[in-house]
Amino acid sequence: MSFSIKRRLLVGLLSVSAVICVIASVKSYFETRHEIEELFDAQIVQSARSLLALSSHELYEQLAYLDEQSKDPAANESKPIQIHKYEQSMDFQIWLMGSHLAVRSESAPNSPFTRKEKTFSDINLNGSQLRVYALSNEDNTIQVQVAENYAERDRLSNSISMRLMGSLSVMLPLLGILISVMVTRTMEPLNRIAREIESRTGDDLQPVNDNDIPDEAKPMITALNHLFERLQVAFENISRFTADAAHELRTPLASLRVNTQVALNAKEEHMRNDALNDVISSVDHATVLVEQLLVLSRLDPESGLYKNEHTDLKNLTEHIVAQQATDAIKADIDIGLDAKAPTYVFGKSGMISILIRNLIENAIHHTPEHGVIDISLNMENDKVKLSVADSGPGIPAHEREDVFRRFYRIKGNDKPGTGLGLSIVQRIVELHQAQIALGKSKLGGLQVDVWFEAAETAVDVKNKSVMNKHIAMAAQ
Amino acid sequence: MRLLLVEDNQNLGKGIHAGLSQVGYAVDWVKDGETAQSVLNSEEYDLALLDIGLPQKSGLEVLDELRLRGKDLPVLILTARDTVNDRIIGLDKGADDYMVKPFDLDELNARIRALLRRSVGRTSPIITYDDIEINPASHTIKKDGKIMDLSNRGFAILQTLLENVGRVMSRSQLEQSLYSWKDDIDSNAVEVHIHHIRKKFGNELIRTIRGIGYIVD
16 A cells, blocks of 8 residues: 655654543643632632621621611611622622621622632522632621622633634644745755656666655665666676677678588689588587577576476486487487486476486597496585586686586687587576586586585475374374 | 798688688798797798787787897788777787788788789889889789799799899808798709799899809899
């Protein structure tokens, strides 16, 4: 599934910031609201105290008067004095002796707001919520009750929450823009690299400049640069190979042309025939060269080798030796195969047969008349070892590395050859993850050893499981 | 004219050898750099044809060594490598000409003639002496405008003498220009050819310097 880091970052950062903003706002709303409550409550208490302190002096006179009047119950019905027009939201009552309303604010009722003392209580009066606090003097003769309408608090709280909402609505988009700019700028080096690579021509495999690249992208760029390096080497190999192949083909072509001209100019029959025979052998040489080039090009790692492909190496080797024995016999060479057990190896039989054929052809090619070629198959440390030994001149130790190079010819060797045979063998060895070694054979010439990974065939597996079953049954 | 051919490819070497022998050159053919170097040291050649990609010692190394020893025989490089850089390297090492495989045998012959001509200081392709005209390209000799018939070896001897007018050519020098190693040298062969030439062109043309050789003066 494709996704954009930029979009993810944007969406992630924005939603996280939004959630945090909202939580912070809600929290700060409730905290503010709480503070407002406290503040207002404190104000109520303060008002009650002030009222009590301010009014007590004047009210003591009234108290004295009330003492006299107490014998006359009618006096109790005297109207309270309205002394102060306080804040509309703040109402108060001042009670004397617990029952006589001495003073009240304009909108305060005649009955007491609350019976509770020194504590806040919420009451409902004529449909409006009130916060009430009552406070008495030391001898409980004067009691002040202050009530405040909740509407005032709500108004303030609402205004604060509105402000918070307002700043949120500005802050979030601003945050969005800032995050977006930041993310875009952070991603810019990646875009630059993408544009740089996009604008390249097919043969430009220069490493990507890794200055000014975020650390997180460096492993990717490094890997990319390594890939470029490997591709560069591969391309160079291919172009060198193509050049070498072209040059190698020029020699048989030159030979064709020259010998044809010699044949045309020849005055004597035997000279013409000689030249024409050389024409044919030049064509043969070119044919072998082209065929081997094709084989090499088909040994493509992409064509893939599968672990489940087995080849019966013994069977295959017998078959190929039989095919090539005629050539050996013609050259009066004693060729023999020594294969004991059936040996299964991992690999494609087509490729392995090219390998075996090349090795045997090489041996026949370099072994003089009356020589010997021994081919053997053995198990060696879980691997199957194929050996081809001959009694030819062998390869000097210092040249054993070089002979795997394409078009390499052993010094002093004037036998016709393309210099590709061992390159092909090595390529097949590589593709099969096998090992190859060149050495001196007991016959005096070259010995080539190839170690293949042994394969368990389906039959083996079946036999084994049958055997295990027997063992299990015997144990019972 | 005696040429050295250094070419490791069997078919091509055989073809060039046959092609050059057809037009009357004595050609020695060696297949590797080491041998080329040693025969260039011990034998006299009028020209060498050198392949670059040789076993043991590359053609360029052979050329380098040859020029270091002060030998100035014309060298024509035969190679499959054709980049400008390859040519520059070859020519800078002292090659006189360069042919890229595959080449035309007639062109190779023409270039060999041109190189041989220049090496004896001539610019005209035709050698003239009195009323005798030798054309090495068409392998013809004319006297008084009439085409004369002469064997390949007779032709080579006359050409050598006329190219070296005023100089005594020893018998062995003449022999070397006639035979490659493969040929059995007939001890009287030079005398026989001189005799044939004298019969056709008159006795005065070639003077015998007794015990040494021959001169045209």
